[in-house]
Ligand code: ATP
């Protein structure tokens with residue numbers, strides 16, 4: 043069949059074109075922000091399809107968020123000039139691994155309808171194991187174990203593979219508890235997020251025939267944001283690409299921002315070693331941002347020592363300088379940004395008018411969002427929050443979903459525990475223990491255990507009737523659904539020799555009606571109707587919203603899966619809206635106008651990164667600053683506040699050290715009243731006094747006003763010594779999980795080690811970073 047014309051190639055520069063046309067063999071595209079990496083990757087998919095090198099389902103394309111995957115699919119469709127045919131294997135690592143694992147669940151000791159647990163469930167389960175092992179979880183916080191286990195999973199370590207050097211973790215019991223945790227998950231027919239990759243990698247390693255099938259199937263593999271892959275993801279890719287070696291990875295070491303979650307930027311550097319003869323393509327022309335924005339970003343990232351180093355250039359017109367402004371507090375910052383959004387919408391200052399869709403606010407920490415949400419609600423400015431499953435974290439939503447989970451997978455004991463006595467059914471701790479024992483001794487789920495306990499008359503009184511009703515209701519609701527749901531219309535049929543599995547039985551009611559029935563008949567809706575607290579009506583609204591949401595899914599299981607995977611839940615949008623999201627969630631995106639609030643030491647860079655002895659954390663924060671600035675196409679506004687309320691506590695703060703790193707010539711300093719100040723934006727790093735003296739920011743009338751007001755309110759000036767870091771260059775002799783004592787903070791457990799700096803979860807004082815020499819091993 044003749045290839046179709048290729049107009050899409052004309053939109054590329056020579057280097058991009060080279061990367062697109064080099065379809066066979068390993069290719070690494072290593073380039074800075076906005077140089078068209080994602081564009082080249084997308085065009086490559088189009089080229090593969092257009093030249094009939096691969097069918098849509100033979101292309102494995104990994105993106106970082108579901109949103110990015112959707113966008114890529116749409117772009118492919120547009121470039122092909124026809125709707126993209128199904129590209130079932132275009133998605134995130136997690137969404138692709140869910141599919142693979144459902145196909146081969148039995149090889150991991152699971153059933154194909156396994157549940158995906160979230161952190162909350164994980165923690166509850168771990169707490170149970172910790173308690174059962176007789177460990178005092180005050181001394182040994184369960185969350186520590188959770189972090190340790192997640193870390194092992196990111197490194198693709200099953201319990202048997204955890205190296206001896208790590209065996210000291212969690213009071214020497216880490217590995218043992220990890221093994222128990224994995225066993226328990228299997229009993230529950232459940233996996234956590236880390237398992238999705240771990241199980242698939244383990245299956246591939248243990249079953250070469252299965253691996254081979256996919257190695258043959260995925261003829262072309264593509265990975266965006268490669269700098270943020272962790273070891274497990276890297277192994278997974280290396281296994282899959284092992285035969286064809288047609289793998290194209292694109293990334294930017296300067297945008298590696300998930301080190302804290304186990305990402306290894308070293309994967310980029312290893313690429314050429316693992317795939318000898320790899321073709322490396324570098325792109326240098328930036329098509330996204332104006333020269334001022336680019337210069338600001340480049341100057342900031344230059345502060346990092348640990349980088350490959352690349353220069354970017356652009357042909358774009360000069361445009362506006364980056365704008366910098368200080369505010370009295372976070373509320374004022376939000377108020378100003380609200381007004382400023384109105385102004386730029388109207389096209390002030392000689393700029394073109396922007397639509398609300400063109401505007402994004404990128405925050406370092408999600409708690410910053412509230413001020414903007416409140417402000418925008420007050421002034422009626424439409425906005426959407428992207429990138430956090432906030433809605434799904436609410437209590438009532440989690441309860442409702444526990445009911446849904448239990449209906450789709452009766453083995454989901456965690457869901458059962460969550461709702462067995464919600465609403466109150468007279469089933470207290472004692473009754474619940476009886477159910478647990480009945481279930482354990484027969485090796486069945488809690489629902490079954492409940493049935494056994496009832497049949498044996500072990501549960502008495504009012505609770506017995508209520509429990510029987512619950513157990514019967516669950517079975518009845520389940521009968522109304524599609525039964526053990528298996529993906530019915532798989533559009534990505536792989537020739538795995540098996541018969542396609544079809545769902546049996548037809549639903550008697552739609553899943554939307556079913557959801558409403560469950561909430562009503564269980565008494566859950568009534569419970570909130572009878573609750574006379576101020577927030578109860580809001581909870582009922584949320585439940586309504588939850589049921590409405592179901593319309594977007596074919597069945598309950600699809601919905602639950604979506605919720606587990608969703609990383610970027612946008613609210614359904616009609617009409618333009620300002621986007622609010624974290625810097626992490628903004629990776630890969632671009633907006634004509636970007637606001638970057640909260641550039642204050644302690645917030646951005648985070649206190650945690652500043653407290654570390656090494657520069658690793660700080661460099662990651664700086665990369666985050668680089669990511670933030672490079673999201674902007676035409677207008678970039680950076681701001682900071684002198685006071686900020688963090689979790690109810692007022693704190694005064696100093697402008698971020700990254701503010702110092704902005705190049706004077708490319709920055710306009712605005713006064714808090716919104717008028718232009720003049721001249722320099724660069725700030726020396728010698729502490730607040732020098733900073734104030736040298737920077738027009740602090741000489742501006744607005745800032746002086748702020749200081750005066752600060753004085754009036756009797757708040758102290760920011761203290762320079764607050765963030766002093768002592769670098770002893772020593773290596774501590776403490777081990778992860780070890781119990782320690784600190785003169786000031788008391789007893790705690792080591793949950794992180796970085797050189798001579800230790801992260802300690804103190805029993806009374808919470809989590810803190812401290813220098814090793816101030817700690818002693820606890821012998822109590
Ligand atoms: P990031 O590192 O932030 O993910 P990226 O390298 O993936 O950036 P893209 O998002 O692919 O960059 O491209 C940035 C912008 O430049 C997009 O709007 C894209 O359409 C545009 N662009 C890319 N290449 C070209 C080109 N050759 N000609 C014109 N515009 C281009």
Ligand code: MG
Pocket residue numbers: 079080081266630
């Ligand atoms: Mg990109």
